[in-house]
Amino acid sequence: MHKKLRLGELVIQLTLLLFGVLSILITAGIVLTLGEESLRFFASGEISAWKFFTAAKWQPAIGEFGILPLASATLMTSLIAMLIAAPLGLFVAVYLSEYANPRVRAVLKPILEVLAGIPTVVYGYFALTFITPLLRSVFGENVVSIYNTASAGIAIGILILPLIASMSEDALGAVPRSLKEAAFALGATKLETSLAVVVPAGISGVVAAFIVGLSRAIGETMIVALAAGAGSALTLNPFRSAETMTGYIVRISGGDLSYDTVDYNSIFAIGIVLFLITLALNIVSRRIVHRFREVYE
Amino acid sequence: MNQAGPTVFQPHIERRQKLGALWKLLFLLSTLVGIIALAALLLTVINDSFGLVALQYEVDPASLGRDGRPLERLEPDELREILTARLSSGLIRRLESEKPLAERSREQLYDLAVERVAKLQVIESWSLAQSLLSRGEIRRWLEENHPEALLKFRSWVSWRFLVQPQASLPEKAGVRTALLGSLWMILIVVVVAFPLGVGAAIYLEEYARENVFTRILQVNIYNLAGVPSIIYGILGLAVFVRLLARLTSGALFGVGDPATANGRTILSAGLTLAALVLPLIIINSQEAIRAVPQSLRYSSYALGGTKWQTIWHHVLPGSFDRILTGTILAVSRAIGETAPLVVVGASTFVTLNPTSIFSKFTTLPIQIYQWTARPQAEFRNVAAAAIIVLLVLLLAMNTAAILLRDRIGRRRREG
Amino acid sequence: MQLTIKHAEAGDSASARTAPAQYAIQTRRLNIHYGSFHAVKEIDLSFQKNRITAIIGPSGCGKSTVLRSLNRMNELLPGAATSGEVLYHGRNIYDPKVDPVEVRRRIGMVFQKPNPFPKSIYENIAWGARINGFRGDMDELVEGSLRAAALWDEVRDKLSQNALRLSGGQQQRLCIARSIAIEPDIILMDEPASALDPIATLKIEELMTELARKYTIIIVTHNMQQASRISDFTAFLMVDEGRTGFLVEFAPTEELFVKPRDKRTEDYISGRFG
Numbered sequence: 001m002h003k004k005l006r007l008g009e010l011v012i013q014l015t016l017l018l019f020g021v022l023s024i025l026i027t028a029g030i031v032l033t034l035g036e037e038s039l040r041f042f043a044s045g046e047i048s049a050w051k052f053f054t055a056a057k058w059q060p061a062i063g064e065f066g067i068l069p070l071a072s073a074t075l076m077t078s079l080i081a082m083l084i085a086a087p088l089g090l091f092v093a094v095y096l097s098e099y100a101n102p103r104v105r106a107v108l109k110p111i112l113e114v115l116a117g118i119p120t121v122v123y124g125y126f127a128l129t130f131i132t133p134l135l136r137s138v139f140g141e142n143v144v145s146i147y148n149t150a151s152a153g154i155a156i157g158i159l160i161l162p163l164i165a166s167m168s169e170d171a172l173g174a175v176p177r178s179l180k181e182a183a184f185a186l187g188a189t190k191l192e193t194s195l196a197v198v199v200p201a202g203i204s205g206v207v208a209a210f211i212v213g214l215s216r217a218i219g220e221t222m223i224v225a226l227a228a229g230a231g232s233a234l235t236l237n238p239f240r241s242a243e244t245m246t247g248y249i250v251r252i253s254g255g256d257l258s259y260d261t262v263d264y265n266s267i268f269a270i271g272i273v274l275f276l277i278t279l280a281l282n283i284v285s286r287r288i289v290h291r292f293r294e295v296y297e
Numbered sequence: 298m299n300q301a302g303p304t305v306f307q308p309h310i311e312r313r314q315k316l317g318a319l320w321k322l323l324f325l326l327s328t329l330v331g332i333i334a335l336a337a338l339l340l341t342v343i344n345d346s347f348g349l350v351a352l353q354y355e356v357d358p359a360s361l362g363r364d365g366r367p368l369e370r371l372e373p374d375e376l377r378e379i380l381t382a383r384l385s386s387g388l389i390r391r392l393e394s395e396k397p398l399a400e401r402s403r404e405q406l407y408d409l410a411v412e413r414v415a416k417l418q419v420i421e422s423w424s425l426a427q428s429l430l431s432r433g434e435i436r437r438w439l440e441e442n443h444p445e446a447l448l449k450f451r452s453w454v455s456w457r458f459l460v461q462p463q464a465s466l467p468e469k470a471g472v473r474t475a476l477l478g479s480l481w482m483i484l485i486v487v488v489v490a491f492p493l494g495v496g497a498a499i500y501l502e503e504y505a506r507e508n509v510f511t512r513i514l515q516v517n518i519y520n521l522a523g524v525p526s527i528i529y530g531i532l533g534l535a536v537f538v539r540l541l542a543r544l545t546s547g548a549l550f551g552v553g554d555p556a557t558a559n560g561r562t563i564l565s566a567g568l569t570l571a572a573l574v575l576p577l578i579i580i581n582s583q584e585a586i587r588a589v590p591q592s593l594r595y596s597s598y599a600l601g602g603t604k605w606q607t608i609w610h611h612v613l614p615g616s617f618d619r620i621l622t623g624t625i626l627a628v629s630r631a632i633g634e635t636a637p638l639v640v641v642g643a644s645t646f647v648t649l650n651p652t653s654i655f656s657k658f659t660t661l662p663i664q665i666y667q668w669t670a671r672p673q674a675e676f677r678n679v680a681a682a683a684i685i686v687l688l689v690l691l692l693a694m695n696t697a698a699i700l701l702r703d704r705i706g707r708r709r710r711e712g
Numbered sequence: 713m714q715l716t717i718k719h720a721e722a723g724d725s726a727s728a729r730t731a732p733a734q735y736a737i738q739t740r741r742l743n744i745h746y747g748s749f750h751a752v753k754e755i756d757l758s759f760q761k762n763r764i765t766a767i768i769g770p771s772g773c774g775k776s777t778v779l780r781s782l783n784r785m786n787e788l789l790p791g792a793a794t795s796g797e798v799l800y801h802g803r804n805i806y807d808p809k810v811d812p813v814e815v816r817r818r819i820g821m822v823f824q825k826p827n828p829f830p831k832s833i834y835e836n837i838a839w840g841a842r843i844n845g846f847r848g849d850m851d852e853l854v855e856g857s858l859r860a861a862a863l864w865d866e867v868r869d870k871l872s873q874n875a876l877r878l879s880g881g882q883q884q885r886l887c888i889a890r891s892i893a894i895e896p897d898i899i900l901m902d903e904p905a906s907a908l909d910p911i912a913t914l915k916i917e918e919l920m921t922e923l924a925r926k927y928t929i930i931i932v933t934h935n936m937q938q939a940s941r942i943s944d945f946t947a948f949l950m951v952d953e954g955r956t957g958f959l960v961e962f963a964p965t966e967e968l969f970v971k972p973r974d975k976r977t978e979d980y981i982s983g984r985f986g
Contacts, residue, residue, distance in 0.1 A: 012605050016500035019493050023518050023579065026572050030528060033535035091327035099321055108328055115335050117691065119633025121662045122338070122684050125669045129677060130341045158334045165331075178827040182887070184788060186840035186894060187308070187817030191317035196839065201830055212523070219525025221636035222662075226669055246527050246636070253530070253640040259539060267640075271531045275524065282523035306895065307845035310813050 034275055037268030040260075052269065058232040058248070060263055067273065069232040073149060073242035077224055078217040080153025080238060081160060085217075086210050088157075089164030090199075093206070096165070097172040098194045109166075116162035124226030127155035132227065139239065147229030147241035155223045160213040167212060171205020172198055204288050211285035215278045221246040245270050342688075345681035346453045349428040350468075351439055353446040355416035368415075369407060376406040383414045419468040420446060422675050453682035462649070463664065467675035472683050475664035477650055478563065479632055479690070482660060485567025486574055486631050491624055493571075494578030498620075501579070502586040503608055522576040530637030533569030538641055541565075546655060561642030564654040569641050570631040577630065581623030585616035618705040625698035629691050635662040661687045735799075736761040736898050736928035737782060737819070742796035744777055744786060751777045752957040755796070757947055759898075764920060764929040766943035766965070768936060770980065773949045774957025775932040779900050782930065783819035784812040817844055820891035824903040826883035828875035828890070833858075833867050836875050836886055837893045844894050853893055860926075861889035862919050881912025888919065892927070899923065901931040905938070917942050936981060940969045948977050 042049055055066025092112070096105055131151040136144045144150070175198050183193040199206065229241025230251050243251070249267050257264055358368045361379060371379075377398050381389060392398065398406070411417060420443060423435060428450065439446055461471025497518075505511040542560030589612050597607040613620075644657040651658060661683060668680035735758045742755040752774040759765045767775045780786040781794060784805060797804040805815045828836050837854045846853065854871070858864040863885040867878070875886055884904060891899055901920070905913035920929055920942055933939050939946055946969070947962040961974045972978045 009603055009605050013500070013504050016496045016504060019496035020500045020505070020514055022493060023497060023521060023576065024514065026532070026575070027517050027521060029536055030524070030532050033532060034528075037535065088327045088330055091324045092331065095321075095324035095328055099324060108332075111332055111335060115331055117629070117633075117695070118338070119635070119662055119687065119691075121633070121635045121665050121669070122342070122687070125665065125680060125684060126338045126341055128669060129345065130337060158331070161331055161334075176827070178823060178825060179829060181785065181788065181821075181823065182827045182829065182890075185783065185785060185816055185821035185823075186843070186890065187813050188840075188843055189310075189313050189317045189813055191320050192313070192843050195320075196843070197829060215523060216525075219527065221525070221527045222666060225636075226666065246525070249527055249531070250636055250639050253534065253642070267531060268535075271528060275528050278523065278525055278528075279520060282520060286519065305846060305848045306817075306841075307847060308814070308817060309845050310811055313843070314811065314813070 030275065034268050034272040037265050038272045041262070041265035041269040056234050058243075060266055065266065067245070067270065069234040070243060070245045070248055070270065071273075072234055072236075073224075073228065073232065074218055074244040074246070076149045076236070076238060076242065077153040077156055077220075077228060077244055078214060080150060081156035081217040081220075082210070082214055084154060084157030085161040085164050085213055089161050089209070089213070090168055090206060092161070092165040093168035093172055094194055094199065096169050098190065098198060112162040112165055115158070116166075118159075120159060120220060120222040121226070123155045123159050124152075124223040127151040127223055127227035131155060135239070144239040145229075145241055147227060148239045149224075149228050149242050149244075150238035152224045152226075152228040153238065155227065156217050156220050159220070159223070160216050163216060164209045164213040167209035168202075168206045171202035171209065174205070175201045204291060208285040208288045211281050211288070215281040215285070218281075219246065219274065219278050221250050225250045245274055249274075342681045342684050344424045344426050345677050346685055347425045347428075348423045348451065348453075348678070349432070349435060349448055350419045350423070350451045351421040351443060351446040351448055352417050353420050353443060355418060356414060357445075358411065358415045361410065361414065368410060371407075373401075373403045373406055376403065376410055379410055379414060380406065388413070418466070419675055422451075422678055453678045454685050458679075458682055459686065463659070467668075467673065467679045470668075470679050472661060472664060472686055474650060475659050475661045475683070476686065476690075478658045478660040478663075479687075481563050481651060481654070481658070482567055482570055483628055483632065485564065485654065486571045486628055487624070489568065489571040490575045490578055490627075494575050494624070495582050495620060497575075497579050498582035498586060499608060499613075502583050503604065503612065518576050518579050522580060526573055526634050527636040527640060529569055529573040530640030532572065533565060533637060533641040537565040537568050559642070561644070561657065562655045563651055563658040566638050566641050566643070566658050566660075567654070569637050570634060573634065573637060574627045574631045577627040578624055581627065582616070582620045585619035585623065586612060588619065589615040614709065618702045618709070621705065622698045622702040625694055625701070629694040629698075632660075632691065632694070633662055633687070635660075635666050638663055639666070661690070734760055737930075738799045739778070739781070740797040740799060742778070742781060742794070742798065744774075744781055745791075745793045745795075746789065747791035750954065750956045752949075755949075755957075755959050757959065757962060759928060759930055760945065761928050762924055762926075763944040764924050764931065764942055765945040765947065766939035767930070767932045767947045767949060768934070768939050768980075769949035769957070769960075770951070771934060772955070772957075773951045775934075775949055776902050777957065778949070779902055779930065779932045780821075782898070782900055783816050783821055785816070785821060787812060817894060818896050819898045819900060820894070820896040821900045821902070822884070822887050822891055822904050825907050826880060826887050828878075828883050828886050830874065830876055832872045833875050833878070833886060834871040837890050840890055840894050846894075857889040857893040858886075860892055860923070861885045862915065862922075863889055879912070881908050881915060884908060884912070884916060885919065888916075888923075892923070896927065898928040898930065901929065903932055903934065906934065913938075936969075940965060948972075948974075948980065950976060950980070 042052070052065055052067055054068065055064065056068045057064040057066050058069045096108060100108065128151070131154050132144070132146060132148065135148070135151060136146075179197055179201055180193050183197045188196075224244045224247045228244060228247060230243055230247065231241070232243045232248065233240065235242055249270055252263055252267055361368045363371060363375060380398065384392075389398075392409070401409070421439075423431075427435065436448060439448060458471050459476065460473050461469060462474045463472075464470045501511065501515065505514070538560040544564075546560045546562055593611050593615060594607055597611050602610070638658075638660060643659050643663040649656075665680050665683045665687065668676045668683065738758040739755050742757075743753050744751045755778055757765075757778075767778060769775050777786060782798060786792045786794070794806055798806060800815070800819070803810070805812075829839065831839065834854055837857050838850050841850065841853055855864060855868075858867065863882060866882060867873075867886075875883065878886060884907075888899070888904075904920075905916045908916065917938065920931065923929060924944075931939075931943065943965045945962070946965045948960045948968065949957050950960050951957050961968060961972060961977045963973070967973075968977060969981060972981060
């Protein structure tokens with residue numbers, strides 16, 4: 001009986017190990033498919049990697065494959081989103097962590113969680129039906145086109161605001177009370193303690209939150225698909241339409257797609273760029289959090 | 298020893314406190330921005346889900362009357378005559394196969410006549426705000442431009458909305474297929490990702506030793522959790538749809554439908570979402586398992602329990618409430634996902650209910666996406682109505698998650 | 713509102729009449745509640761200027777609570793309520809018109825576990841001075857404070873180093889330097905050496921005796937030997953059955969330890985309960 005139990009235990013352990021290894025398979029799947037199809041894309045002879053990254057036109061129909069317009073649109077929407085979400089998110093975190101009493105927190109935190117849980121397609125709807133008309137009435141209808149990166153950027157900002165706020169609040173809340181007491185004992189006001197002691201002490205966590213927010217903004221698809229526009233354009237004007245990397249992928253794959261055409265392969269080329277950027281950002285942010293854990297030792 | 302304070306320190310306490318009050322206001326306003334945004338979003342959705350509509354008949358029902366009797370007073374036989382005369386044979390065949398006309402009641406026949414022959418249509422719709430505030434203006438405009446039209450208040454979210462499938466006319470459209478598609482997704486994601494995820498978490502927390510391999514596994518999972526969802530869509534397209542087309546289309550089992558031989562089936566979509574959600578479930582379950590106190594495990598071992606017995610009888614029950622909550626939250630995240638499913642190949646027009654996991658699919662968020670993207674104003678109304686359905690579904694799931702966690706947690710503590 | 717000295721004069725308001733110039737700070741019928749819990753009751757203490765006063769007693773008797781009430785630090789804990797008066801230079805620091813920020817600038821505090829800011833050694837001292845509007849030579853102030861805390865020689869050539877890299881004893885002396893940089897009247901010390909090794913403890917004790925020449929020191933300690941070694945006056949607190957702290961005896965240190973007037977004091981000192 002002793003031996004039979006052991007065998008059962010071993011089987012279970014192996015099975016669970018396989019489950020764990022499955023996650024590696026997924027990563028391998030992502031890397032392999034993205035890599036393989038991208039290679040096919042670049043090997044087709046029409047496109048060189050150099051031109052891919054530097055050319056300023058993206059019009060696959062006529063063989064132009066410069067990623068810059070798509071990348072710049074992604075950059076614009078993400079930047080606008082961060083301009084809104086980063087300072088506001090930090091301020092919300094400071095308020096929740098340093099000023100709000102428990103009753104206020106009990107109301108505010110669930111609201112933030114609800115905001116974070118709303119599907120992105122709903123935010124896309126919101127951008128198209130509320131933010132764009134608002135911008136057009138404020139700035140004028142000939143200044144703001146119906147599809148524009150500003151609306152999308154604002155909506156993405158609202159989307160990632162709760163994420164940045166809650167991660168930053170965790171970081172600020174982890175600052176030991178003894179540091180705050182030291183500051184108060186020197187005759188500091190609450191503002192001075194918060195800005196000069198608490199935030200700097202938790203800054204690694206805050207920066208990590210910003211990076212995660214940025215990564216999320218870059219990977220965002222439905223909001224830009226609905227509100228930013230189709231058809232790439234290299235422009236710095238946030239009131240004009242421009243297609244982002246994610247918007248392009250969703251538009252192409254939503255239409256009639258035959259395998260092994262240049263269009264199909266281009267999805268993977270753009271996909272791998274997207275994957276690498278967000279992966280790099282996430283790794284950096286985790287490094288920063290790791291370092292931050294040592295600050296109080 | 299100083300009395301009034303040395304002159305070299307000028308604390309300016311009042312000024313600093315005033316500055317502090319200003320910044321506190323700034324911090325508070327920042328939080329209000331989030332609340333205002335949420336309110337604006339909900340109000341916009343509600344605004345578009347209810348309102349006045351101008352209805353008009355394509356064919357005046359009065360002209361369908363006979364012998365001076367109006368349409369609603371006609372006998373069933375007469376109604377059947379009108380239907381067979383006015384509707385296409387194809388439509389009649391479909392209606393017959395759903396339910397023979399001979400068996401339909403007079404009310405049902407009358408409804409059919411109004412819907413299919415007289416064709417009541419929405420020619421214009423207004424938002425809630427407009428309906429409440431500019432009622433007079435609307436009525437005047439209607440009198441000028443469409444004198445025969447009826448003005449009615451309509452809730453775009455209705456029982457009919459829930460049970461009707463998609464249609465090309467917004468006023469007829471419903472979310473039945475999309476809702477069923479979303480429910481299928483929940484099923485597949487739970488069946489696939491839950492055991493795999495919890496299993497992997499058990500391995501990592503209870504069995505795995507501290508070595509390079511385990512570290513790689515753990516880091517890998519964290520990285521996967523941060524990958525944008527559209528990348529999972531691309532993965533799903535390349536692997537589940539294309540590579541495994543024989544499996545996902547059912548051809549392998551001989552049950553395929555030629556329309557979905559390309560592999561764009563519920564199964565492909567569900568597996569894609571399961572892959573997306575898997576890292577989240579693993580991370581959450583790991584934290585739940587970690588929260589179980591070591592002393593519990595030690596007591597079990599001390600009584601001669603094996604590792605698996607300890608896990609099955611002590612660790613899992615002790616962490617089950619949090620695992621369940623986390624899974625439900627992860628699944629509710631999956632329900633809201635649109636991008637990966639568009640890439641995997643959600644169908645743009647599905648009117649038949651999905652019959653199996655090898656059917657074509659559409660989901661609520663995809664429906665919302667498609668309707669929002671249409672230029673006609675009335676599609677905005679049905680998109681808003683679909684959003685309400687989706688939000689209610691999510692609310693129900695999250696509430697269930699919280700209730701379950703409290704219920705299970707309480708039962709454990711009180712025995 | 714300025715806190716200034718008022719000499720006792722006939723016709724002065726009640727809060728000023730019992731403020732002889734030799735007392736730095738006094739408590740009058742001080743009661744502190746945390747929520748519904750009555751932490752300490754009816755504490756009457758008078759702390760002499762330029763002297764070291766020790767507050768001793770068994771753990772949980774409210775010593776730290778009393779200490780923290782002297783610079784309104786207990787307000788940082790939720791639900792804290794104070795009744796009675798704490799007279800500093802004749803004014804009640806709990807008067808609603810008094811800003812606690814002003815109180816804490818003049819009554820500094822050093823904590824049980826050293827808590828330097830995760831900044832450079834220089835910045836630890838400079839920051840407090842800066843927010844209090846210091847207008848003079850900062851380098852001079854930093855050096856002077858570090859000298860007064862007997863730390864200058866050890867850190868003079870690594871002022872820009874992160875303060876967390878100092879040893880425990882050095883960190884505590886840095887915290888003392890930080891407090892005296894803003895020129896308080898009184899320095900409160902909450903078991904300042906209990907987290908340190910014996911050698912570091914000795915250094916701190918020497919430092920305290922030196923500091924008493926310029927400042928008033930009030931120290932909470934659970935170490936009776938320490939109290940008897942360095943303090944001029946000692947207050948002994950205890951808890952009653954309701955776990956509320958109260959003052960048993962307050963006397964010059966020699967008297968309290970050699971010839972205590974209260975039997976409970978004698979029991980505590982001779983170790984009969986702890």
